[in-house]
Amino acid sequence: MLKIKDLTVNVGTKEILKGLNLEVNAGEIHAIMGPNGAGKSTLSHVLSGKSGYEVTGGSITYNGKNLLEMPAEIRAREGVFLAFQYPVEIAGVTNVYLLKAALNAVRKHKGLSEVDAMDFLTLVKAKTKALEMDEKFLYRAVNEGFSGGEKKRNEILQMAMLEPQLCILDETDSGLDIDALRIVADGVNALRAENRSFIMVTHYQRLLDYIKPDFVHVLADGKIVKSGGAELALELEEKGYGWLEQA
Amino acid sequence: MSISWLDDIRTQAKNQFEKTGFPASNLEDWRYTNVSAIAKKEFSVAKFVEDVDFDAVESGSAFHFVFVDGYFREELSNLPESITICSINDALKNHANLLQSKFNQAIQQSHGFIDFNTANFTDGLFVHIPKNTILEKPLQIIHIATQAAILPTRHVVILEANAKAELIEMFVSPEKYAYLTNSVSEIFVGENADLTLYKVQQEGENAYHFGGTYVQQADNARFTHHNFALGSLLARSDIVSDLETAAECELNGLYLGSKNQHLDNLTRINHLQPNGISREFYKGILNDQAKGVFQGRIVVAENAQKIDSQMNNRNLLLSNEAEIDTKPQLEIYADDVKCAHGVTVGQLDEKSIFYLQSRGIDEETAKHILTFAFANEMVDRVTFEPLKVQLAALLAVRYPMD
Ligand SMILES: Nc1ncnc2c1ncn2[C@@H]1O[C@H](COP(=O)(O)OP(=O)(O)OP(=O)(O)O)[C@@H](O)[C@H]1O
Numbered sequence: 073m074l075k076i077k078d079l080t081v082n083v084g085t086k087e088i089l090k091g092l093n094l095e096v097n098a099g100e101i102h103a104i105m106g107p108n109g110a111g112k113s114t115l116s117h118v119l120s121g122k123s124g125y126e127v128t129g130g131s132i133t134y135n136g137k138n139l140l141e142m143p144a145e146i147r148a149r150e151g152v153f154l155a156f157q158y159p160v161e162i163a164g165v166t167n168v169y170l171l172k173a174a175l176n177a178v179r180k181h182k183g184l185s186e187v188d189a190m191d192f193l194t195l196v197k198a199k200t201k202a203l204e205m206d207e208k209f210l211y212r213a214v215n216e217g218f219s220g221g222e223k224k225r226n227e228i229l230q231m232a233m234l235e236p237q238l239c240i241l242d243e244t245d246s247g248l249d250i251d252a253l254r255i256v257a258d259g260v261n262a263l264r265a266e267n268r269s270f271i272m273v274t275h276y277q278r279l280l281d282y283i284k285p286d287f288v289h290v291l292a293d294g295k296i297v298k299s300g301g302a303e304l305a306l307e308l309e310e311k312g313y314g315w316l317e318q319a
Numbered sequence: 320m321s322i323s324w325l326d327d328i329r330t331q332a333k334n335q336f337e338k339t340g341f342p343a344s345n346l347e348d349w350r351y352t353n354v355s356a357i358a359k360k361e362f363s364v365a366k367f368v369e370d371v372d373f374d375a376v377e378s379g380s381a382f383h384f385v386f387v388d389g390y391f392r393e394e395l396s397n398l399p400e401s402i403t404i405c406s407i408n409d410a411l412k413n414h415a416n417l418l419q420s421k422f423n424q425a426i427q428q429s430h431g432f433i434d435f436n437t438a439n440f441t442d443g444l445f446v447h448i449p450k451n452t453i454l455e456k457p458l459q460i461i462h463i464a465t466q467a468a469i470l471p472t473r474h475v476v477i478l479e480a481n482a483k484a485e486l487i488e489m490f491v492s493p494e495k496y497a498y499l500t501n502s503v504s505e506i507f508v509g510e511n512a513d514l515t516l517y518k519v520q521q522e523g524e525n526a527y528h529f530g531g532t533y534v535q536q537a538d539n540a541r542f543t544h545h546n547f548a549l550g551s552l553l554a555r556s557d558i559v560s561d562l563e564t565a566a567e568c569e570l571n572g573l574y575l576g577s578k579n580q581h582l583d584n585l586t587r588i589n590h591l592q593p594n595g596i597s598r599e600f601y602k603g604i605l606n607d608q609a610k611g612v613f614q615g616r617i618v619v620a621e622n623a624q625k626i627d628s629q630m631n632n633r634n635l636l637l638s639n640e641a642e643i644d645t646k647p648q649l650e651i652y653a654d655d656v657k658c659a660h661g662v663t664v665g666q667l668d669e670k671s672i673f674y675l676q677s678r679g680i681d682e683e684t685a686k687h688i689l690t691f692a693f694a695n696e697m698v699d700r701v702t703f704e705p706l707k708v709q710l711a712a713l714l715a716v717r718y719p720m721d
């Protein structure tokens with residue numbers, strides 16, 4: 073599904089990603105861990121098409137296509153979804169409006185008709201309920217005045233509505249209380265499917281107790297420096313990252 | 320018809336206008352707006368025309384008072400019966416004393432457009448709402464322009480104590496050619512009375528517009544204004560209010576300029592007595608080579624203690640060639656007051672655009688969604704639902720979102 077080869081990325085003149093390799097197949101869950109400033113969000117942003125990053129080398133192939141050539145909105149319509157580490161507040165645009173506009177954009181791209189207004193409401197209410205969110209959130213401006221945890225939950229609501237193929241979760245677990253973490257994890261698990269893959273950036277083993285990854289990678293200084301199975305996360309929890317750099 | 324008290328006022332105004340003409344840009348209040356193009360057009364005052372080729376206005380939710388080229392058209396109107404309402408020419412005959420006692424009383428400082436109006440108005444609206452009377456539906460005052468001429472109208476609106484009303488001024492034209500609307504309103508909001516006034520300026524694309532609204536608020540009177548400046552080539556709007564004790568004034572505004580439009584908004588809130596409250600919020604969006612002007616001044620007189628006043632002006636500049644001159648001013652002579660003002664001028668937020676794109680929405684639509692949202696904040700303040708719907712639809716045409 074996704075193949076990242078020797079990816080190098082600059083911000084300004086500073087090299088942030090320094091030859092990153094990663095392959096994600098359909099149905100897999102990959103966890104990416106690593107110290108602050110290693111480049112995890114940079115990778116997430118580059119995958120989703122955010123401007124301000126200069127790809128100086130390497131390639132990203134998504135479903136056989138060159139992902140780097142696609143504008144951000146096309147990536148989204150093709151099924152790439154980023155749950156932001158810091159979701160943006162958008163005054164004056166309600167959640168329900170965004171959800172409908174986004175869903176219709178994706179449907180149109182797939183050659184489907186616009187979603188029926190009643191069907192949409194039924195769907196969005198069901199998803200809201202599944203994430204134990206108050207329906208009132210639908211009619212509030214996107215993320216405006218939401219608490220940190222509410223914002224993260226709202227990202228998962230959008231993800232659940234759009235049913236993407238490649239879900240990138242950038243520290244979705246940070247800022248969630250214990251109950252919210254379980255609810256969000258249930259939401260993610262409910263989305264698991266044969267043709268859907270996940271990249272989860274996290275600092276904590278706790279999330280991985282709920283969503284068991286197939287692979288765990290350590291991203292340090294712009295590269296994947298170690299990969300392993302779910303047990304690698306436990307090892308990292310115990311030892312930190314220092315031993316990797318020495319190795 | 321000749322009425323001596325009015326003749327005197329008109330002659331004086333005529334002489335003054337002959338001396339000074341339309342305001343020159345060396346005057347402080349006119350430094351951002353050059354109106355010399357209007358004088359060069361050599362318009363004459365509009366003539367009455369019998370035939371009107373204009374769709375009848377949808378009635379039902381509001382009363383209507385219709386002007387065509389500055390002349391009241393009773394046959395197109397639909398008037399309330401609970402209040403006194405007639406053309407200013409009728410009022411000169413039938414309500415002469417009341418009219419004389421109010422005429423020119425709300426205007427503290429005149430200028431060329433007002434002088435011209437006083438000297439030349441063809442017609443106007445006279446409204447008198449008696450004590451304790453609530454106008455049951457909003458009154459829509461519709462100005463339709465169909466001639467390449469000057470359309471001067473003069474209006475006097477009086478709300479007695481505890482009266483309540485909603486008025487909507489609309490300026491429209493089916494035509495593309497140049498004309499000058501010149502509309503001057505004097506408004507008297509009595510003790511504890513409550514007036515909401517909407518202005519929707521949708522003049523033709525080559526039109527010039529001057530609209531001046533001069534308000535006197537008695538003790539505890541409430542005045543709420545919503546100013547939507549959408550049309551015309553060059554428009555200037557004056558909103559001036561004088562507040563007595565514990566009066567409340569709320570001024571909202573939205574100016575949307577594109578192409579080479581020039582939209583100038585001047586407001587003055589004069590707190591003359593203590594305990595008044597004023598809230599002012601103007602927003603502007605300027606595209607292409609459009610130019611916006613916001614000149615807001617709040618004056619708190621020496622004995623006007625305990626004033627609570629806020630003024631805000633926020634602007635979106637959506638092109639490199641668009642321009643805004645914004646000048647909020649607080650002039651405070653009292654010492655125990657709570658006054659604040661703020662201005663912002665900016666572009667659309669890149670992070671927000673990207674956020675929407677990351678959800679599958681293309682960049683142009685994302686920008687329209689954010690621009691619509693910025694403008695719609697002012698439309699949301701409209702409490703008369705049919706007008707709110709109409710304005711939101713206008714925004715959606717400007718900033719298409721699908
Ligand atoms: N616009 C920018 N200008 C300058 N430096 C930047 C910019 N964006 C990112 N960086 C730098 O790139 C490095 C990687 O940042 P990134 O946000 O990808 O880290 P991260 O691995 O997600 O860290 P964290 O775990 O703290 O979220 C950091 O040193 C950061 O300061």
Ligand SMILES: [Mg+2]
Nearest residue numbers: 112113114157
């Ligand atoms: Mg990060």
